[in-house]
Each structure stands twice: as C-alpha cells, then as structure tokens.
Amino acid sequence: MTDGQPGEAPLRVLVICTGNSARSILGEALLRHLGQGRLEVHSAGTHPKGVNPFSLRVLAEAGIPADGLTSTPVTTYVGEAFDYVITVCDDAREACPVFPAARRTIHWGLPDPAAVDGTDDQRLAAFRAILAALEDRARGFPPIAARLAARESAEPA
Numbered sequence: 001m002t003d004g005q006p007g008e009a010p011l012r013v014l015v016i017c018t019g020n021s022a023r024s025i026l027g028e029a030l031l032r033h034l035g036q037g038r039l040e041v042h043s044a045g046t047h048p049k050g051v052n053p054f055s056l057r058v059l060a061e062a063g064i065p066a067d068g069l070t071s072t073p074v075t076t077y078v079g080e081a082f083d084y085v086i087t088v089c090d091d092a093r094e095a096c097p098v099f100p101a102a103r104r105t106i107h108w109g110l111p112d113p114a115a116v117d118g119t120d121d122q123r124l125a126a127f128r129a130i131l132a133a134l135e136d137r138a139r140g141f142p143p144i145a146a147r148l149a150a151r152e153s154a155e156p157a
Contacts, residue, residue: 020045044074
C-alpha cells in the first residue's frame with residue numbers, strides 16, 4: 001500500500017457479490033473513498049444485474065463519489081492479480097471463481113438490500129443499513145492492509 005511515496009502502487013482490491021448492483025458496488029465506492037488513493041478497487045458480480053439506483057442514492061447522501069461504477073461480470077477479472085478479494089455475500093463466496101493470484105481473500109457476508117420488498121423508504125433504509133455495515137468493516141481495512149503490506153515487504157525473500 002502506498003503512503004504517498006512516488007512510484008508505490010496501490011493495493012488492488014476486488015469486491016464480489018452476486019448481482020454487482022448493491023453490496024459490491026457500495027463496497028467498491030466506500031473502499032475507494034476510505035483508501036484515499038492507496039487502494040485500487042474494482043467490483044464484480046457472478047451474475048451482474050446493473051447498478052441499483054438506490055446504491056447511487058445512498059452513496060450521494062453519504063458524500064461518497066460514485067463516478068465510474070459499473071456492474072461487471074467477475075469473469076472480467078479472472079487471471080488478474082489482486083492483493084485482496086472480498087466477497088460480500090454467501091452465494092458469491094460459493095460461486096466465485098478461484099483467484100490464484102489473490103494474496104488474501106476476505107468474506108463479509110451481508111444480506112442483499114436489493115432483495116428487500118416494500119416502499120421506497122423501506123428499501124432505501126435497507127441500502128443505508130448495508131452501507132453502514134460495510135463502513136463498520138471497511139473503516140479499519142486500509143490501515144490494516146498497509147501494516148500487512150509493510151510487514152510482508154520487510155520480510156526476507
């Protein structure tokens with residue numbers, strides 16, 4: 001992970017869920033925001049459905065940039081090297097292709113807010129809750145990842 005030193009590449013992170021419409025999209029945007037340029041974050045879905053408008057709405061409410069967010073098939077990233085692959089739903093964890101070049105895998109199982117039925121206010125509340133749950137997990141991620149990267153680079157080969 002870079003701490004602003006020239007030439008240091010950011011850690012690469014891939015966030016995966018089933019539809020790549022809500023949880024992984026929110027995770028991608030949140031980690032980019034919290035990483036402050038120290039993380040290169042992508043998201044993908046095992047069965048992408050397009051970005052859910054409620055995802056964009058809660059990101060805007062939270063002041064988190066949503067530029068460039070797209071719903072992408074996970075197969076797009078097979079064969080690429082990632083420092084971290086994070087699954088955010090149990091179905092994706094089971095169906096996810098293996099990323100042999102991933103240094104670490106993490107699972108943050110969360111319910112799908114896109115599956116919530118009800119009024120727009122009820123659905124929006126579900127998306128807000130998932131963003132808050134992701135933030136609880138993601139807030140500590142950049143500094144922990146930085147410490148692990150520093151430790152690994154200091155270890156003899």
